[in-house]
Amino acid sequence: MNKKKLLACALAASIAWGFSMDTQAASRSELAAIQVNSAKDFHYWTADAPAKEQLIAYVKDVTNKKSKNFIPAEDRIAVFDCDGTLLCETAPFYFDWMLYIHRLQNDPTYTPTAEEKARAAEFQKAIAAHKVTDEMDEFKNQTFPSVFAGMTPEEYKAYVTDYMNKTYVEGLSNLKTGESFYLPMVEVVSYLNKNNFTVYIVSGCERETVRALVKDVMDIAPNHIIGTDHSFRAMKQGKDVRADFHDFKKDDKLVRGDKLEDINVKTEKVIKIEREIGKKPVLAFGNSSGDASMFEYTITNNKYKAAAFTLLCDDTTREFGKPSKAEKMKKSAEANGWTAISMRDDFKTIYGDNVKRIK
Incomplete structure (x- = not known):
């Protein structure tokens, strides 16, 4: 094989694994190229990670038409928190x-x-x-x-x-804020999409902010992103005029207002899931007590087999782990029937092996 062919093969392999050869972290376009079509396509999890194996077994079961636990595609709803679940929340803060x-x-x-x-x-x-x-x-x-x-x-x-x-x-x-997605969790989103799950993000972060973060990285539609809401108004609406008394015309513009509408954490997440999705999820992923309500809503009195997964911030070598918080979440998972994901033990890499914690 000549040098040109060798280079082409190496480049193809680097893209398949989510990295270019001359960057230290996956770019946003490389994150978007991650594809997990089947269980064998997970590259960023450790080989026998219990949480990954449980997820694979769950998906295999509920997508099997012969299984008593089969879930029709239209009811395969998965909800994800964002900060600390899909991307770094300590950069150095939310x-x-x-x-x-x-x-x-x-x-x-x-x-x-x-x-x-x-x-x-x-x-x-x-x-x-x-x-x-x-x-x-x-x-x-x-x-x-x-x-x-x-x-x-x-x-x-x-x-x-x-x-x-x-x-x-x-x-x-060398990790840009917009590239700080957890590679193993990007794989999970891809895997669920390939198995006809509809993925929503249900975040405590402001909705439009999350839409910008996720755009062109994961296959999640803007209308499938739910978050904290701030007000909007028409530019020509007038300070004391309600929107339902204002006529929006060609020379008007929609602009951001100055009011907080809600904070999308805890039970607010449950309320928004009902209002905006209209169906109970069958899978929920989060990382903190702010997601516990979403977990319980998902797995309690669900007509389908359901599961909740919580990430533990237990990696103090490759990330900014908080052992006490991780141990608390682990105990909550054990007590409530959630599956714990250990970032330390289950993730082969978090952002790529060339992204190092600076001591």
Whole structure:
């Protein structure tokens, strides 16, 4: 075989495994190229990972028309949390938090109030010290909408895309924020899609933010992404005019408003699943207590065989594991019949072997 053919074969192999030969982490296009058509196509899980084997057995069972547990394709609904389930949530903190701080501290097009500027500096220190309080979280949630108010949906998505393509995960080598998806979990989404499951993301992060993050990475439609909602309004609506009293015309524009509509965690996730999907999921994936309600809703009194999987943040070598939190979630999984996924033991790699934790 000549050198040209050898190079072509090597390039084809690198794409099949999700990496180009000259980058250290999978690019967004390489993440999108991950295909798991059958159980043998999982490359990023350890060979005998119990959680992977349970998922494969489950899918094989419920897609078998001869099985008593067969689920029709139209009822194969799978729901996923986002941060900490599909991508890094410690970069060094949740994506929407870091986007918010960037807007207040580093964006020359936005002039923060004195309070916003002071709070952003306070938040940075708290994140570095791992001491973010509930009060800080509430302030961020309430003020996030106003910080981005007036942007059209297209402008906001472009802003998020620009940010995620230019920033890097702190503490990990050469990993852009927009590429920080867990390779094994991208495989799970692909595997479920190939087996005619309809995949939804049900996140605590703001909906339009998640849409921008996921676009062109995983085969999940924008209308299958559910998250925290901020208000929208017509540009010519008037401050005190309700949307149902405003006529949208050709010279009008839809823009982001300055109000928080809801926070999509815990039971709010259950409510939104019912409102927006209208069917009970049969599979649920998450990583925290904020997903427990979604787990219980999925597996309790379900007319179909159902399962819940929770990721444990137990890898302190390749990621920013939190052993105490991981142990707590493991005990919750054991007590409630959820399947625990060990990032340390079940993932052959998380972001690719060339992405290293910086000590």
